[in-house]
Amino acid sequence: xxxxxxxxxxxxxxxxxxxxxxxxxxxxxxxxxxxxxxxxxxxxxxxxxxxxxxxxxxxxxxxxxxxxxxxxxxxxxxxxxxxxxxxxxxxxxxxxxxxxxxxxxxxxxxxxxxxxxxxxxxxxxxxxxxxxxxxxxxxxxxxxxxxxxxxxxxxxxxxxxxxxxxxxxxxxxxxxxxxxxxxxxxxxxxxxxxxxxxxxxxxxxxxxxxxxxxxxxxxxxxxxxxxxxxxxxxxxxxxxxxxxxxxxxx
Numbered sequence: 001x002x003x004x005x006x007x008x009x010x011x012x013x014x015x016x017x018x019x020x021x022x023x024x025x026x027x028x029x030x031x032x033x034x035x036x037x038x039x040x041x042x043x044x045x046x047x048x049x050x051x052x053x054x055x056x057x058x059x060x061x062x063x064x065x066x067x068x069x070x071x072x073x074x075x076x077x078x079x080x081x082x083x084x085x086x087x088x089x090x091x092x093x094x095x096x097x098x099x100x101x102x103x104x105x106x107x108x109x110x111x112x113x114x115x116x117x118x119x120x121x122x123x124x125x126x127x128x129x130x131x132x133x134x135x136x137x138x139x140x141x142x143x144x145x146x147x148x149x150x151x152x153x154x155x156x157x158x159x160x161x162x163x164x165x166x167x168x169x170x171x172x173x174x175x176x177x178x179x180x181x182x183x184x185x186x187x188x189x190x191x192x193x194x195x196x197x198x199x200x201x202x203x204x205x206x207x208x209x210x211x212x213x214x215x216x217x218x219x220x221x222x223x224x225x226x227x228x229x230x231x232x233x234x235x236x237x238x239x240x241x242x243x244x245x246x247x248x249x250x
Contacts, residue, residue, distance in 0.1 A: 028075050031068050033114045036107035040069070041088050041095035049086045102162035111155035143210060161191030171195030183208060197247060205247040
């Protein structure tokens with residue numbers, strides 16, 4: 001049996017790029033996040049999809065925006081039925097703001113989801129030192145950073161409570177039938193406790209979290225307040241800066 005001819009250098013280079021390029025590409029992940037941040041799927045679905053309209057509505061450079069969209073089209077996100085006009089396909093539909101998966105929120109570079117992704121640019125620091133990358137990338141440790149940026153803290157809360165199906169599934173993994181009291185430490189706006197209280201209204205539930213450098217009240221916990229009704233014993237902030245919310249059984 002004849003032996004296969006050895007690869008020439010050109011074939012070896014092509015094979016190397018085909019093997020690693022899908023793993024090392026940063027352009028496509030960032031283009032997807034930029035599209036989510038600019039709400040392009042929403043704009044296209046609600047408008048004409050023409051590149052000049054999209055550039056104006058998203059406050060973007062028309063040429064750069066068109067190039068980015070065509071890159072995503074090549075990767076199966078959005079379509080370009082005719083030059084200069086884009087449309088939403090099944091993949092782009094996942095970036096709509098109203099989609100139940102909540103992916104647009106998780107990819108938004110102006111919010112916590114996309115910002116958290118950028119922390120991975122400090123991964124080498126973490127691997128070398130064992131320390132979190134967040135402070136290296138953003139200049140402050142994680143929780144002090146959120147306390148200093150209330151809009152990012154609010155986005156963090158929103159991301160943590162998005163995708164209702166995931167929260168419902170997580171809460172469904174706990175058997176509350178034998179428990180009398182449960183505490184959710186780091187419970188955010190209480191999305192997890194909402195699901196527990198809906199399933200087990202006899203529970204006494206306590207939420208504990210950082211106050212984020214401000215006094216918090218029931219307006220910060222509208223879903224939890226709705227689920228617990230008048231059975232919230234109160235919201236108070238401790239001297240150490242923690243917010244505590246107690247829900248007594250119905």
